[in-house]
Amino acid sequence: MTGAERIDELRGSIDGLDRQIVAMLAERTRVVRELTVHKRDEETVRSPGRVEQVIAKVRRLADESGMPPGIAEATYRTLIAELTELQLDLLAERRAAAAEGALRPAATVPEGAA
Numbered sequence: 001m002t003g004a005e006r007i008d009e010l011r012g013s014i015d016g017l018d019r020q021i022v023a024m025l026a027e028r029t030r031v032v033r034e035l036t037v038h039k040r041d042e043e044t045v046r047s048p049g050r051v052e053q054v055i056a057k058v059r060r061l062a063d064e065s066g067m068p069p070g071i072a073e074a075t076y077r078t079l080i081a082e083l084t085e086l087q088l089d090l091l092a093e094r095r096a097a098a099a100e101g102a103l104r105p106a107a108t109v110p111e112g113a114a
């Protein structure tokens with residue numbers, strides 16, 4: 001096999017891995033969205049203590065798997081920053097919907113209804 005053929009082969013492996021990684025990240029994002037439903041304030045959304053636990057965990061897992069921990073940390077810090085923005089947007093949407101509900105008239109019985 002030539003060097004160029006091997007590069008093609010390895011890029012095929014990378015493409016397959018990327019498909020799996022993105023599918024897992026999508027599943028992780030779904031779980032974070034569900035968890036956000038139970039959060040009531042920005043402090044709980046940010047949960048800096050939990051962020052540091054996750055970072056310490058992925059650094060250790062990377063190290064155990066032969067990957068430089070700094071790559072795992074940088075990847076997860078970016079991921080968590082984006083997911084935190086997503087959670088803040090969801091929280092703001094829920095607050096806006098609740099405020100709108102509070103402003104709506106209580107009784108909206110259609111005209112003529114018994």
Ligand SMILES: C=C(O[C@@H]1C=C(C(=O)O)C=C[C@H]1O)C(=O)O
Nearest residue numbers: 032045046047050051054080083
């Ligand atoms: C998912 C959570 O919310 C945020 C996102 C985190 C993550 O993606 O791991 C961790 C902490 C929070 O910043 C959580 O509180 O667990």
